[in-house]
Every structure is written in structure tokens, then in C-alpha cells.
Amino acid sequence: MHNFNYHRASDVAGAAALLKDVDDGKLLAGGMTLLPTLKNRLAAPSDLIDLAGVSDLKGISIEGDEVVIRAMTPHAVVAASHEVATAIPALAALAGGIGDPAVRHRGTIGGSVANADPAADYPAAIVGLNATVVTNQRSIAADDFFLGLFETALRPGEIITSVRFKNPSRAHYLKFRHPASGYAVVGIMVAQYASGVRVAVTGAGPSVFRVSAMEAALDKSFTPKSIADIAVSADQLMGDIHCSAEYRAHIVKVYARRAVEALTA
Numbered sequence: 001m002h003n004f005n006y007h008r009a010s011d012v013a014g015a016a017a018l019l020k021d022v023d024d025g026k027l028l029a030g031g032m033t034l035l036p037t038l039k040n041r042l043a044a045p046s047d048l049i050d051l052a053g054v055s056d057l058k059g060i061s062i063e064g065d066e067v068v069i070r071a072m073t074p075h076a077v078v079a080a081s082h083e084v085a086t087a088i089p090a091l092a093a094l095a096g097g098i099g100d101p102a103v104r105h106r107g108t109i110g111g112s113v114a115n116a117d118p119a120a121d122y123p124a125a126i127v128g129l130n131a132t133v134v135t136n137q138r139s140i141a142a143d144d145f146f147l148g149l150f151e152t153a154l155r156p157g158e159i160i161t162s163v164r165f166k167n168p169s170r171a172h173y174l175k176f177r178h179p180a181s182g183y184a185v186v187g188i189m190v191a192q193y194a195s196g197v198r199v200a201v202t203g204a205g206p207s208v209f210r211v212s213a214m215e216a217a218l219d220k221s222f223t224p225k226s227i228a229d230i231a232v233s234a235d236q237l238m239g240d241i242h243c244s245a246e247y248r249a250h251i252v253k254v255y256a257r258r259a260v261e262a263l264t265a
């Protein structure tokens with residue numbers, strides 16, 4: 001690990017000011033990704049700005065028809081939240097299926113979303129549940145947030161403060177879980193809204209994506225049968241030591257159908 005200066009911010013404005021002042025500052029949330037990256041010398045920031053002491057960035061609230069989760073809320077808190085389980089059970093279940101207990105108690109929604117790992121679970125929730133990512137500068141719609149492999153719409157110095165999820169009439173998340181890490185080999189969120197169905201896939205491609213053919217079919221008829229024959233092309237999907245792109249495409253098709261089955265059983 002290279003040397004760095006450590007700062008503990010007490011509010012968002014202070015963290016933003018520090019980020020602006022220092023040479024190459026990085027925000028520290030749960031540290032589940034950032035600390036191994038530093039230990040492996042894959043990054044060498046001049047300064048770490050710890051958000052752990054920023055109380056405004058913690059907690060969950062229900063505001064109208066939205067569940068608002070502040071950025072420093074750990075996955076375990078989302079998983080155990082009565083409010084989340086009542087409003088969007090699929091979101092609580094998704095959080096409860098991340099990693100292992102240590103990862104769930106340290107890792108935060110803001111860190112996960114900012115990191116945009118292609119195999120992370122939250123991107124499927126952000127896009128599937130038509131969320132808004134709120135920062136210290138603006139609000140970013142889910143469909144505009146994830147740009148590619150570990151790439152988001154966040155600008156330098158921008159801090160995620162919360163994520164606002166719109167309550168669906170029903171939703172289900174299904175994950176083909178990597179047996180060691182828990183990351184999604186493929187994860188699918190199917191959510192139904194009055195405005196239409198959203199099907200978001202994580203783990204399969206370099207970034208989360210929607211399956212518009214399935215969304216259109218489910219808009220016409222919300223049944224497993226209506227998407228049973230809709231295949232996803234393997235062309236843009238990832239193939240690695242865990243499985244081929246073709247196998248991932250197959251899992252997308254099977255898991256999407258199973259998610260709808262779970263919602264209509």
C-alpha cells in the first residue's frame with residue numbers, strides 16, 4: 001500500500017471541499033473494494049476522505065411512493081429494514097444476498113453504486129426499480145447512470161448522497177450466485193409499474209442492461225409463457241472462467257422466466 005493522508009469528514013460539504021483541495025483524493029465508504037485495491041497497489045490516491053462520520057449519509061426513509069436509502073447505509077441494514085421489506089421486498093432480499101455477513105455489514109449502497117462492478121447486485125435494483133441516484137450536485141436517472149465497465153455518470157468530486165427507489169406494484173430479484181464471492185454471475189430484477197415492466201440484468205454484460213423485448217412482451221401479458229421464447233444474444237455478454245457468454249445468455253432467459261413465475265404463482 002502506498003502512503004496517503006487520512007481525513008474523516010463530518011458532513012458532505014466538508015468532504016466535497018476536501019476532495020477539491022487535495023491532489024488526488026478518494027472517498028472511503030465501507031472500504032470493501034477500495035482497501036484491497038490500495039493494498040494491491042492498483043490505486044495510489046494522495047488522500048482518503050472517510051465518510052463514516054457523516055450522519056446525514058446514513059439511514060432509510062419512505063418519502064411518498066419512494067424508498068430513500070442514504071449512501072452510507074450498509075447492505076445488512078437494507079436487508080433488515082422493515083420499511084424496505086414492506087415497500088419493496090425484492091430490494092431487501094437483494095441486499096440480504098450480497099456477499100457474506102462481513103461484506104454486508106461494511107459495504108454500502110453508495111460505494112457499490114459508485115464502483116459499478118459488472119457483477120454487483122445493486123445495479124439491477126437501480127435500473128430495474130427505476131431509481132434516481134442523488135448526489136451533492138444533481139439527480140441522475142437510473143438509465144443514465146451506468147455507462148460501462150466500472151464506469152458511471154459521476155463527475156470528479158461528485159458524492160452520492162442517496163438512492164431513491166420507486167415502489168413497484170410487484171418485483172422479484174433472482175441471482176445465479178457465484179459460489180465463493182456471492183457476486184452475480186447473472187442477476188435479474190423484474191419489476192412491474194403502472195408505466196410498464198422493467199427487466200434489468202446484472203453480471204452478464206460489462207454493465208447492467210435492460211431487455212426491451214421481454215419488457216414489451218410482459219407489458220402485453222405478464223406471464224412466464226410470454227417471455228419463454230425470448231432469447232438474449234451472447235454477442236455483448238461476458239465469457240470468463242466461470243462460464244461462457246452463451247451460458248450467461250441462457251441463464252438470463254431461464255431466470256427471467258423464473259422471476260415472472262415467482263411473481264405470478
Ligand SMILES: Cc1cc2nc3c(=O)[nH]c(=O)nc-3n(C[C@H](O)[C@H](O)[C@H](O)COP(=O)(O)OP(=O)(O)OC[C@H]3O[C@@H](n4cnc5c(N)ncnc54)[C@H](O)[C@@H]3O)c2cc1C
Nearest residue numbers: 029030031032033034099107108110111120121160182183
Ligand atoms: C468478498 C466480497 C464479496 C462481495 N460480494 C458481493 C456480492 O455478492 N454482490 C455485490 O453487489 N457486491 C459484492 N461485494 C461488493 C461490496 O458489497 C461493496 O458494495 C463494494 O465493495 C463497495 O462498497 P463499499 O461501501 O465498501 O465502498 P468502498 O470500497 O469504500 O468504495 C468503492 C468506490 O466507491 C467510491 N465511493 C464510495 N462511496 C461513495 C459515495 N458516497 N459517492 C461517490 N463515490 C463513492 C470510492 O471512492 C471507491 O472508488 C463483495 C465484496 C467483497 C470484498
